[in-house]
Amino acid sequence: MDVVFAYIIDLIIGDPEWYPHPVRLIGKTIEYLDTKLRNIAKSDKAEKTAGFFLCGITVLTTFLTAYLLLYLSNLISTYLKYIINVILIYTCLATKDLAKSANKVYEHLLDGNLMEARKKLSYIVSRDTEKLNAKEISRGVIETVAENISDGIIAPLFYAFIGGAPLALAYKAASTLDSMVGYKNEKYINIGFASAKLDDILNFIPARITGLLVVMASFFAGYDYKNGLKILKRDRLKHESPNSAHGEAAMAGVLNIKLGGLNYYFGKPEIKLQLGDGENEIEIEHIKDSIKLMYVTSFLGLIMFFIIKILIINWRYIL
Secondary structure (H helix, E strand, O other): OHHHHHHHHHHHHOOOOOOOOHHHHHHHHHHHHHHHHHHHOOOHHHHHHHHHHHHHHHHHHHHHHHHHHHHHHHHHOHHHHHHHHHHHHHHHOOHHHHHHHHHHHHHHHHOOOHHHHHHHHHOOOOOOOOOOOHHHHHHHHHHHHHHHHHHHHHHHHHHHHHHHHHHHHHHHHHHHHHHHHOOOOOOOOOOOHHHHHHHHHHHHHHHHHHHHHHHHHHHHHOOOHHHHHHHHHHHOOOOOOOOOHHHHHHHHHHHOOOEEEEEEEOOEEEEEEEEOOOOOOOOOHHHHHHHHHHHHHHHHHHHHHHHHHHHHHOHHHHO
């Protein structure tokens, strides 16, 4: 029930700005280690080796810190351990915060304020946003919601059910590493190699679960689940990343829109293959649709993982 309570807390209060969020601490640790290791590594090979240390130290330290905190709290009280476990898992989830960020962009688009919409979008995507029009901004929001259903909700739930807060936070550390250093540009191609690969490995199962859950969510929410399944099967591997297209392909299918296309990163153009057939043109209201599907998908994921864990715990009595 600890994961269930953590999920409910996230739905209620989200991620308050004043809260000393563990991911922010992880981010500062990554920045510190990145700087120190770069000062040591003087060649491409040394940078790649340093990247393995950066990845290993960050993830292992995060896991052990959470594990030690729970161990020490258990010496005081099992109830205290339970409460801390719930709180730590809650910090790994981003359901309300993702919806809140997407809604901020939506509200500015609704008001016709493209400048503010671009600014708010830049907080949640890595692409350049300065010259995007309303349709491109809407696409950016929908794509980041679809991708982060896995990274920010389903994957943390998956690892929390398996290994509680330590494993969920270790996953968040790996995900944060990928978002900070996992780029293939000149600066990060070597030192970010290990982080990018670990993120691919950890997201392999959750991403595929997410794609199927989005299709299931579309059935309950009244969207085109048949087309969603068709596009998921056809387009799920179109991105260079083995995982990122699953949620986006399913979202494109159930909404009957096109995702992917031309984006700019650090001023350089990058074309991603098209996901979906796009019978409908992307509109501002599709942002609301993606948020609705995100909520339903997260709830279905919680229920599914909870049932599976109950079955595993009680399998001896069932057989």
